[in-house]
Amino acid sequence: MAGTNSERVMLAEGPAIILVEPQLGENIGMVARAMANFGLVELRLVNPRDGWPSDKARAAASKADHVIDGTVVYDTLEEAIADLNFVYATTARYRDGFKPVRSPVTAAETLRAKFRTGEKTGILFGREKSGLSNEEVALADEIVTFPVNPAFASLNIAQAVLLMSYEWMKSGMEDVHGVPFDAPEQPAATKEQVIGLFEHLEEALDARNYFHPPHKKARMIENLRAVFSRRAFTGPEIHVVRGVISSLDRFARPGQRPPAGKSESEAEATHDDDRDA
Amino acid sequence: MAGTNSERVMLAEGPAIILVEPQLGENIGMVARAMANFGLVELRLVNPRDGWPSDKARAAASKADHVIDGTVVYDTLEEAIADLNFVYATTARYRDGFKPVRSPVTAAETLRAKFRTGEKTGILFGREKSGLSNEEVALADEIVTFPVNPAFASLNIAQAVLLMSYEWMKSGMEDVHGVPFDAPEQPAATKEQVIGLFEHLEEALDARNYFHPPHKKARMIENLRAVFSRRAFTGPEIHVVRGVISSLDRFARPGQRPPAGKSESEAEATHDDDRDA
Known part of the structure; x- marks a missing residue:
């Protein structure tokens, strides 16, 4: 892109989002929309309950057709992550095991660093009701968890994908305090x-x-x-x-x-x- | 709370979330859920299209009843912000005007600092279809906007509230790289x-x-x-x-x-x- 090109750039790169046995097409669509908002494009579904393609998913994706069209379905999680070098599992609670647990900020920074060196990465999200099993978490390299209200931790799958996608976008910014547009330069008067x-x-x-x-x-x-x-x-x-x-x-x-x-x-x-x- | 108290703390403080003429009860409910997830509690509605209370909102709030029950309805935006000291307007595009534009991170840090000095703050979110009018933006002190994919900027109201609520939660953490739980300390072998x-x-x-x-x-x-x-x-x-x-x-x-x-x-x-x- 030329530096002064005012054309709107379609970002489409970064970690794969892998939904394990998602139940509702609407949630899959909202995941696709969240991904597209923050420049992610690669959606993988492991054994979606209601099959694929899904009209409900496409409707809920709110025109994120490039994500829906590129979605790939796998029979098993092992197949879904076979080509990846590094995988995060998202979990809401502590799992007995020896995997490092990261914040979304740290996870996004790690994913960005691996992306820059050419590694293929992914983030696992579990079922609406029950999340990921311990065996599924064990296939990941590290765990990412969200800082939530201790007495009200009710992030759904699309919200969790939104937050990780947002942190992914921020990890590519020079400065998280930066903004895409601003009021014209307003120097103080002399x-x-x-x-x-x-x-x-x-x-x-x-x-x-x-x-x-x-x-x-x-x-x-x-x-x-x-x-x-x-x-x-x-x-x-x-x-x-x-x-x-x-x-x-x-x-x-x-x-x-x-x-x-x-x-x-x-x-x-x-x-x-x-x-x- | 005692330092070692394992009881789950219900966070319920911070800026008011003000929805201007929201249309769908379901969206209001998802906003309440997003707020509750990150410890916000004060929801204000300006002239909601389908009235209040709303069964659809309560259903979509996914048990964030403390937010739904405390929601207050106002006839005008001026009344809804009358008691506040500092207000952000969320907008997706540049508005001609002289208001500073902030990133969600900066806005959350500012809100947290004002909260700590006892100022009452709020964040305005516009209509599903058309956002906030210029006159409504003019009532705010500063603007906050989200870093999105330039060619796919389609954040809905509940997603926007989720991101601001999440940044609010993070602004209260000592370290955004911190996590609420971690694997037991695992020192390297000798x-x-x-x-x-x-x-x-x-x-x-x-x-x-x-x-x-x-x-x-x-x-x-x-x-x-x-x-x-x-x-x-x-x-x-x-x-x-x-x-x-x-x-x-x-x-x-x-x-x-x-x-x-x-x-x-x-x-x-x-x-x-x-x-x-």
């Missing part, structure tokens, strides 16, 4: 712009004797400036705020008629010397 | 145990003239030791492997009768000097 705003505001307020009594003026200016600089305004925002001050300033000087319906500005409303009174 | 294994194996092989021709013996031992130490065995594993060697070693010395059905060991099978021939 200090000249900020001070210009302060002086504009203070002049307009001074004309109304806002700074009263006079010996409090320095402290009041200090407070005002703190309020108006606690969040750094951008240049365009300074422009907007100065427009507001100019607009409020119009027609309202002593001796001029205030416009109909003019409401008190917030600064005036919180000040005990209300010039509109 | 070098004395490892060398004991090597010597045991080499002695048994030597008795069968495995190391042939003699001038290659040193190199063959080096290779064997590399194979048997690439992954660090634990003490109990060393015990198992030595048991295997002892068992294979039995009855098979020259002059002894091999047991019926004895298969070649892998090391023998890959060696050109097959003593069974």
